[in-house]
Amino acid sequence: xxxxxxxxxxxxxxxxxxxxxxxxxxxxxxxxxxxxxxxxxxxxxxxxxxxxxxxxxxxxxxxxxxxxxxxxxxxxxxxxxxxxxxxxxxxxxxxxxxxxxxxxxxxxxxxxxxxxxxxxxxxxxxxxxxxxxxxxxxxxxxxxxxxxxxxxxxxxxxxxxxxxxxxxxxxxxx
Numbered sequence: 543x544x545x546x547x548x549x550x551x552x553x554x555x556x557x558x559x560x561x562x563x564x565x566x567x568x569x570x571x572x573x574x575x576x577x578x579x580x581x582x583x584x585x586x587x588x589x590x591x592x593x594x595x596x597x598x599x600x601x602x603x604x605x606x607x608x609x610x611x612x613x614x615x616x617x618x619x620x621x622x623x624x625x626x627x628x629x630x631x632x633x634x635x636x637x638x639x640x641x642x643x644x645x646x647x648x649x650x651x652x653x654x655x656x657x658x659x660x661x662x663x664x665x666x667x668x669x670x671x672x673x674x675x676x677x678x679x680x681x682x683x684x685x686x687x688x689x690x691x692x693x694x695x696x697x698x699x700x701x702x703x704x705x706x707x708x709x710x711x712x713x714x715x716x
Contacts, residue, residue, distance in 0.1 A: 544694050545644040545702070546635060546687050548654045549608070552576040552679040553598040553706075564598040564624055568607075575679040575707035576604045580611035582680065582710055586703060588646075589617040592625045592638065596649035604679075610646060615646070623649050628656035638691035645691075651676055658682040661699045680706035697700035 553572035557563050570578065590612065595605040597619045605617060622630065631653050638645050647654070655676035661684055676682065682704045688697035 543584070544688050544691060544693065545588075545683065546686070547590065547681055547683045548647040548658055549579070549604065549646055550651060550675070550678055550683045551596075551598070551601045551604045551648060551655050551674045552579070554678070562659055566598070566600050567584070567598055568603045568610050572678065573603070573607060574601070576607040577611065578707055579679050579681060579705065580608040583608070584611050584613075585598065587682065588644070589613050589645045590646040591642040591649065592645045592680075594634065594638075594645065596626070596648075596650060597621050598624050598650070601650070604693050608646075608648070624653045625649065625650050626653045627659060628636060628653055631657045632660075635694055636692045638694075640690045640692075642691070654682075658683070658684075658701075658704075661695065662701060663698070668673060671672045672686055675706075677706050677708070680704070 552575045554566040555569045557566050581688050593605055593615045595601045602619060626649060658676060683701040683702040684699045685702050686694045686699035688694045
């Protein structure tokens with residue numbers, strides 16, 4: 543069995559005129575949300591063996607904050623995950639080391655949301671996909687009976703949980 547958690551980077555500051563998009567840093571609200579989401583993941587039993595993240599500043603910061611709370615995992619930054627589309631993400635999932643049972647990808651939309659929605663079976667897709675929006679800081683956790691990551695998507699992953707900072711217990715929507 544394999545577990546995959548998709549984690550969209552937390553809220554970032556707007557891009558400055560002299561700045562590249564990939565250099566955007568987390569806002570104070572984003573740092574707080576990343577920490578709150580990591581705490582929720584830990585309390586839900588999330589224990590990644592591998593954390594893949596885009597090398598954009600905001601995703602590096604989100605991953606680093608998460609690993610302040612989550613159990614130690616191998617961290618791998620990859621330029622190819624910056625604004626990766628669904629097909630690139632699917633290919634990267636298939637290429638995860640088979641010895642890893644739980645992997646997390648910290649990345650960007652629309653790729654993460656497209657990948658998450660593609661893993662929801664057709665029949666309940668409309669209701670589940672509507673609830674699955676990958677706002678900044680949101681996660682979607684999938685489990686597949688696959689023994690190898692190459693078969694993860696074909697083996698019919700199931701949505702274990704979806705959460706976003708504004709839906710955390712005790713939080714009110716802003």
